[in-house]
Amino acid sequence: MKSRMTIGRLAEAAGVGVETIRFYQRAGLLPEPKRPLSGYREYAAEDVQRVRFIKRSQALGFSLHDIAGLLKLDGPQTCNLTHELALNKLHLVEEKIVALTSIRDALRQMVRQCELKHKRGTCPIIQSLID
Amino acid sequence: MKSRMTIGRLAEAAGVGVETIRFYQRAGLLPEPKRPLSGYREYAAEDVQRVRFIKRSQALGFSLHDIAGLLKLDGPQTCNLTHELALNKLHLVEEKIVALTSIRDALRQMVRQCELKHKRGTCPIIQSLID
DNA sequence: GTACCCTCCGTACATAGGTACGGAGTCAAG
DNA sequence: CTTGACTCCGTACCTATGTACGGAGGGTAC
Known part of the structure; x- marks a missing residue:
């Protein structure tokens, strides 16, 4: 069977x-x-x-929404639409990387500060978030 | 008043x-x-x-959950906990950047392929996602 | 044929981080 | 004192992407 x-x-x-x-x-x-x-x-x-x-x-x-779009687009003359979708997504990803990179730098700064000037009473990380 | x-x-x-x-x-x-x-x-x-x-x-x-933690941690002897939290988050962000970077490269590849070998009948982007 | 797994369906639940609603009470300005 | 804006509360709703549940029926291997 x-x-x-x-x-x-x-x-x-x-x-x-x-x-x-x-x-x-x-x-x-x-x-x-x-x-x-x-x-x-x-x-x-x-x-x-x-x-x-x-x-x-x-x-x-x-996203699933995007993908539903992609799945409707397979075929000859729709390729430029697909291309546009991918290019768009590429730009979004690039932006996200930039944003995360500056977050990373801020976090590194915070961690380094904390390791260096570790005065009693307040935490430099907390301080830097309050300012 | x-x-x-x-x-x-x-x-x-x-x-x-x-x-x-x-x-x-x-x-x-x-x-x-x-x-x-x-x-x-x-x-x-x-x-x-x-x-x-x-x-x-x-x-x-x-996350708000993390932040609730941070807000409880302001004070002298808890600074190393805060430091750990920040370090942890730093690592997560770094991992996320790595992942997004490889996604970016894949998308760039897709877009470039689409611009170069733009044969009729199938979209190289769709093809590359199916393979 | 019997036991056991699979599938059916609609619906509820999950996460995260809010946003919206509705009806009643209250404050402040003029 | 009136009017309009503000606040109260609990609860429902939202997006995105699934996961879980429960009871009934069906398929299949031994």
Whole structure:
């Protein structure tokens, strides 16, 4: 008996939970699957690809909303839209890096201050946050 | 009549909403204020400092939970705890920067590919996410 | 055929950090 | 004294991304 791609097997193959598949379906990221036997969802091999696509995109910082957009965009003349989406996301990531870098510097400063002038009574870190 | 520091004025002075002050109070970030006139909260000038402290700490990536910790820690012998907290947060921020940097590189790659080998039929960005 | 796992569904819960609502009471200015 | 703005409270709601629950029914391996 050729083992059917049930929701559990899809989830397993894609490395997510069953509930996540159902959630993606409700969210429109996965199409309504066929249900040949008494209501059980049955998937195709490419659905594994699709879920992996979702996870990979997420890891790059795309939201599920973004990804729903990406999934509608695969095809010839829409490539520049996709390009724009990616470029946009790139800029966001670059901004986030800049912001985090200045946070990092502030934290380093705080930690260094604390190690150097460690007078009794007040903590320089707390002081620097109050000023 | 010396104008009292009501919740609205505190919120205004600190640049947040009234509901946010109430929320911080419930969360234990602000102490129960005095209520001299028929239940209205009355604050002191230093409460403005305290709210600003919270916002500044947030901007450095501390969660409200962390900040509640920081606020309990101002004082002599607790400075090394604070130092540890800040150091910890520093490491987290550094890790986050590393992760975002590799995301940035992947996105740059995607965008560049898209600009170079722009064959019809499939979008290289979509392709790279599927592989 | 029986035991056990799987799937179905809708809904509630989770995190974090607020924001909004509604009705009643109160303060302050004119 | 009136009017309008402010405050009170508890609770519900919000975004994003899932996770958990519970009871009923179905599939499958032995």
